[in-house]
Amino acid sequence: MLREIRNNYQKHKLEEAKLPEDPIALFDYWLKEAIKEKVQEPTAMVVATAADGIPDARIVLLKEISDGNFHFYTNYHSTKGRQLATNPHVALNFFWPELERQVRVKGTTSKVNDALSEEYFNTRPRESQLGAWASAQSETLTNRQQLEQKYEELEKHYEGEVIPKPAHWGGYQVEPFEIEFWQGRPGRLHDRIQYQKNAQGQWTFRRLSP
Template sequence: MSSIADIRKDYKLKALSEEEAQKDPIRQFTIWWQEAIASQLDEVNAMTLATASTDGIPDARIVLLKEYDQQGFVFFTNYTSTKGQQLEANPHATLVFFWKELERQVRISGTVTHVSDAESDAYYNSRPEGSRIGAWASPQSQPIENREWLDQEDLKYRELFRAQPITRPDHWGGYRVQPQHIEFWQGRPSRLHDRLYYALDQQGNWSMKRLAP
């Protein structure tokens, strides 16, 4: 078996030039997003969410993008979870998409706010019944006794909501990452990758520059 150091891939599918890239990074993301969708990538909306505590300790996990627009990128979770507590104390985050089949990566950094209750309600009510029950049953990130305890909580809430609508719990909803920096990375041969970096100024205008790989 080869050593870990011997595992490598040469990237050569595409290029990314300043001339071809959109001036608005959200429009550029839309182009890449549509190409990723057209390529039928598995879990195309999976993204790494990186947060940090108030004392600067980083943390990261995979979450799912549920919508995006000029205002930002939205995901949903338990507000009392570890990531929710970190975002409450330090409302800044980075998102990373890695679409390996297209040899592409997108990094999005910015401030984080709650979406409106109406947005959270609309998405919550679109979820399968089991997922809506799960938002009640699971005290996300908290220690629990065992799997049986979780199964019992699931049964308890299924019984509770058997004769009434499954309402969204107050501790569950959406976050919007409002981008201040976005980087598009396109793999290229010999590790000489294309990296275009967008930054938002105080007037709300985007600038773009190339970074060395």
């Protein structure tokens, strides 16, 4: 029965006296611990958008943290890309069950510069580069063969050549204004610490009831 599935969290705790002033420092520490503990897909994050008041969510991979911003890459013509063009605000969610931890982020997106997107694109496996060209992300396909045929055509077209970054593909950076750290604790008395950024760009935190 679903009602009987539960875990008693007891691995870690959050203490105010040990918290850094900058939440990015704590996030970086938690992420490194998740990688060290071999959490499956430690950089996976839910990206939730809201266009026309209707929420939408999907999982993407965090690719960089730069100047306190979270970076991910996608097709600008995709559903999420169109939604971000309408409403740049997003919510991110990281969940590392092996560490009994969750991080929630609220922020505002903007596109990274094209040079940075191209730099990252050039590090991707060739198959992924071809996939970025082959897939009209979020558009309707007649069948699987249509996608595979397009991929094969591009593979032949770029054989022996460097694959350029598509103009419709690139990165977003999420500038956070709120970050919440959730640490599972026994008896469902979990630790929740919420950081908020003020108008001067300074972070403050408070403890929330679980």
